[in-house]
Amino acid sequence: MTRNVLIEQIFEKKSFLCVGLDTERAKLPIHLQNDPNGILLFNKAIIDATRDLCVAYKPNLAFYEVLGPSGMQIFKETVDYIGKNHLIIADAKRGDIGNTGRMYADAFFNTYQCDAVTVAPYMGEDSIKPFLGYDGHWAIVLALTSNPGSADFQRTIQADSDNLCLFEKVIETLNQWGTPDNLMFVVGATHPEMFGRIRELAPRHFFLVPGIGAQGGDLSEVCKYGLNEDCGLLVNATRSIIYASNGLDFAEMARAEAYLLQQEMSQLLTMEMY
Amino acid sequence: MTRNVLIEQIFEKKSFLCVGLDTERAKLPIHLQNDPNGILLFNKAIIDATRDLCVAYKPNLAFYEVLGPSGMQIFKETVDYIGKNHLIIADAKRGDIGNTGRMYADAFFNTYQCDAVTVAPYMGEDSIKPFLGYDGHWAIVLALTSNPGSADFQRTIQADSDNLCLFEKVIETLNQWGTPDNLMFVVGATHPEMFGRIRELAPRHFFLVPGIGAQGGDLSEVCKYGLNEDCGLLVNATRSIIYASNGLDFAEMARAEAYLLQQEMSQLLTMEMY
Numbered sequence: 001m002t003r004n005v006l007i008e009q010i011f012e013k014k015s016f017l018c019v020g021l022d023t024e025r026a027k028l029p030i031h032l033q034n035d036p037n038g039i040l041l042f043n044k045a046i047i048d049a050t051r052d053l054c055v056a057y058k059p060n061l062a063f064y065e066v067l068g069p070s071g072m073q074i075f076k077e078t079v080d081y082i083g084k085n086h087l088i089i090a091d092a093k094r095g096d097i098g099n100t101g102r103m104y105a106d107a108f109f110n111t112y113q114c115d116a117v118t119v120a121p122y123m124g125e126d127s128i129k130p131f132l133g134y135d136g137h138w139a140i141v142l143a144l145t146s147n148p149g150s151a152d153f154q155r156t157i158q159a160d161s162d163n164l165c166l167f168e169k170v171i172e173t174l175n176q177w178g179t180p181d182n183l184m185f186v187v188g189a190t191h192p193e194m195f196g197r198i199r200e201l202a203p204r205h206f207f208l209v210p211g212i213g214a215q216g217g218d219l220s221e222v223c224k225y226g227l228n229e230d231c232g233l234l235v236n237a238t239r240s241i242i243y244a245s246n247g248l249d250f251a252e253m254a255r256a257e258a259y260l261l262q263q264e265m266s267q268l269l270t271m272e273m274y
Numbered sequence: 275m276t277r278n279v280l281i282e283q284i285f286e287k288k289s290f291l292c293v294g295l296d297t298e299r300a301k302l303p304i305h306l307q308n309d310p311n312g313i314l315l316f317n318k319a320i321i322d323a324t325r326d327l328c329v330a331y332k333p334n335l336a337f338y339e340v341l342g343p344s345g346m347q348i349f350k351e352t353v354d355y356i357g358k359n360h361l362i363i364a365d366a367k368r369g370d371i372g373n374t375g376r377m378y379a380d381a382f383f384n385t386y387q388c389d390a391v392t393v394a395p396y397m398g399e400d401s402i403k404p405f406l407g408y409d410g411h412w413a414i415v416l417a418l419t420s421n422p423g424s425a426d427f428q429r430t431i432q433a434d435s436d437n438l439c440l441f442e443k444v445i446e447t448l449n450q451w452g453t454p455d456n457l458m459f460v461v462g463a464t465h466p467e468m469f470g471r472i473r474e475l476a477p478r479h480f481f482l483v484p485g486i487g488a489q490g491g492d493l494s495e496v497c498k499y500g501l502n503e504d505c506g507l508l509v510n511a512t513r514s515i516i517y518a519s520n521g522l523d524f525a526e527m528a529r530a531e532a533y534l535l536q537q538e539m540s541q542l543l544t545m546e547m548y
Contacts, residue, residue, distance in 0.1 A: 062375075100337075128423075147371035159431040
């Protein structure tokens with residue numbers, strides 16, 4: 001999905017919501033837990049309940065890999081079921097030397113037909129460029145993540161780069177390799193105080209923002225400094241939506257949670273941008 | 275596989291060779307390229323030809339993921355075929371927030387029965403600790419990798435850590451979280467000048483060393499500073515072994531290449547250590 005189509009979708013739906021699909025058998029409603037097809041049925045129900053309220057889905061690869069080869073089949077069928085009208089983000093945090101990076105890009109963009117992959121920057125240029133060579137596809141590179149461990153290395157001070165933090169250096173460096181058409185950054189909602197600074201470093205790029213909901217991030221704080229004229233944000237919620245209820249009403253309740261976020265997004269888009 | 279068993283294996287076989295299994299259909303011998311079971315047959319032949327010459331195998335996940343769900347089945351059958359007498363390293367370069375990290379550890383240590391996983395450090399403590407909680411299993415954390423992109427972030431200078439390079443800070447920090455029994459580091463053979471310094475920072479840890487052969491690293495240079503009293507090195511070769519020939523003699527030629535390395539290792543172990 002190209003940048004223009006993504007922006008159109010956002011303003012049409014008045015939503016920049018991404019729904020995470022970290023689907024775990026133990027957290028399914030009881031009636032699906034014992035169904036061998038339960039995870040796929042759950043994903044399909046969540047997708048049907050939220051399609052018109054979100055612009056992106058983000059299946060988390062770990063939750064499918066743990067199920068063995070059949071889990072990858074569920075991942076594939078989930079992606080196929082989502083279809084072409086949403087940005088599909090393989091949340092895979094890959095990153096390896098050039099010839100291996102090309103295989104990962106081929107795996108997620110061709111084999112599994114995703115639009116975007118999350119990528120870790122530690123291995124540098126040749127680990128990231130393979131993801132930047134596909135029209136209408138995206139590398140979403142980890143900059144400042146939402147977890148406690150983001151303090152350990154991402155925020156260390158770089159003496160050879162004007163005392164930038166590592167995540168700032170990552171953004172500055174990546175901007176030389178990619179463009180706002182093929183590169184986004186992961187910026188956790190748990191660091192709203194940093195959004196202004198990060199927006200300064202990457203004024204036109206989209207940010208994928210995890211950490212709303214279960215991890216404690218605040219949507220309006222993120223938007224205050226993060227929104228740009230094209231919206232520029234994809235805000236992800238996972239557990240607060242997909243596990244809103246573990247009863248028979250799980251899809252209905254997922255929709256209700258997604259609707260609340262979409263309504264808030266609609267207001268924030270209007271306030272900040274018109 | 276525990277540290278003690280690994281060390282025993284190394285001194286029994288007089289080898290610290292790890293064979294990489296980055297198997298790609300286009301590079302198979304012609305008679306296997308068109309066989310639907312060709313990749314698994316190739317892996318089994320390579321394993322049979324090298325079993326007594328190496329102590330570890332390292333399948334590279336990208337090469338199996340690109341094949342879709344059936345590729346993960348080939349990965350699983352390859353791991354099963356290797357069995358319990360070699361250290362099996364899932365070269366996956368994973369790394370994600372705590373609850374996702376736990377899923378990745380579960381996937382590789384339980385679902386796929388590997389002994390070790392390569393892990394990227396960018397996301398910090400909660401992304402790495404899930405891999406450290408399994409007896410006889412290992413996180414192999416990226417420190418200084420073999421690729422050109424290792425210059426971009428791994429070698430930047432950390433003003434808040436006595437001007438260490440980032441990879442040095444990674445090693446120092448990781449040493450507080452793991453031990454030589456559950457933690458190794460990836461140190462590329464393409465930086466032999468750094469081995470002395472890295473051995474200083476982690477005197478007892480094993481290093482997984484890619485970059486010998488096709489990438490240009492030199493084994494004796496690596497050993498000069500990298501060997502410790504328990505050997506402390508697993509040196510990986512991939513393309514130079516598995517693609518030594520693309521004829522009917524591919525397994526024989528793979529064995530010949532592995533044998534040359536094992537002989538060199540046997541001498542280096544003797545020279546440095548007895």
